[in-house]
Amino acid sequence: MENEDELLSGLHLKRLPGIGNLLCKRLIERFGSAAAVLRAEPEAWAEVEGITERALAALRRNRSPRREIIQEIRAASRLGIRMLSLADADYPPLLREIPDPPPILYMRGDPAAMASFPVAVVGSRSPTRYGREMAQRLAADLARRGFAVVSGLALGIDTAAHEGALAAGGKTAAVLGSGLERIYPSQNAPLARRILAASGAIASEFEPEAGPEAWRFPVRNRVISGVSLGCVVVEAGARSGALITARLAAEQGREVFAVPGSVQSPRSAGTHRLIQQGAKLVQDVQDILEELGFAARPEAMAGSASPAADPPAPQAGTLPAEEQEVLAALGPYPLHIDELGRALGRDAGSLAALLLQLELKGLAVGHPGKYYTAAARPPGARP
Missing domain, CATH: 1.10.10.10 (Winged helix-like DNA-binding domain superfamily/Winged helix DNA-binding domain)
Structure with missing residues (x-):
């Protein structure tokens, strides 16, 4: 019952005008839970860093979750979707640590796929054969050593990373830029089903029916990096969205890795820039293990x-x-x-x-x- 109350309160907070992810986390940290936020006195709310008059007014007017929120939780349950609040024991532990975690995470599958040494592998949607093979090989090698491979289910490098982990019999998790009922791209719906069948997970911070609007994908990228120990970029052009994920990973204190390509290939211009800026150059999985602190016993997890x-x-x-x-x-x-x-x-x-x-x-x-x-x-x- 306590978990249900916290989920209800967290979803209610998430919907209030003027309360974004960053302020929501600050409120919950200040009062101990989303439910406690709604019970607090207005004077106490005003002491929270970054709170605005708009947010204060919304809190005063809306202390109790609305009926439609209860109906939304029930509808998600009927679809086989779990809704994880920040207080839920199954909420990805590393994601909880970032400044602006989603107050509610929608998930299908096994939450352990986002808690078992997650490493993100991302890159171009239109990779070369070399890029695709490197993504598959690195993901497979990580999976064999007990790491979970996290990516975004996009075409190209994301797909290769998920496929590599599955081929190695490991865990992989996909973070979507759409709702769980709107798998995007649609041609990867079979891959999503295979991920779930292999005890992986599909997650999103967006409502189940949310469409794949362009603005959602950069927002989604902070979740890919946030759940992970590090982010491996395999082939990214100078304007690739994967560079956003790499920047967010660095801001979150995660390790950033980049796979080099041909200096003549525009598809590797972004990864080469990352290396110039201090990303760890990756030739094989051992480079990742060393940077993450596993070099002393690289086979221990196997x-x-x-x-x-x-x-x-x-x-x-x-x-x-x-x-x-x-x-x-x-x-x-x-x-x-x-x-x-x-x-x-x-x-x-x-x-x-x-x-x-x-x-x-x-x-x-x-x-x-x-x-x-x-x-x-x-x-x-x-x-």
């Missing part, structure tokens, strides 16, 4: 043995019961601390302390974005 140069780790049976419980929940594939906390019923503070102990003992590996895996064991080692 379950391979790491070099046995470290001192022997303690056996799990000699650990305190609480540490054994946490270690048992970890595996070769990355798990976010929020997911781990939900699975074990533990709060983030106590869980972080236990994970630190396991890291110090060489039994767990912490990765960027608060993800964890079990440490790879030498052949023959007992669990």
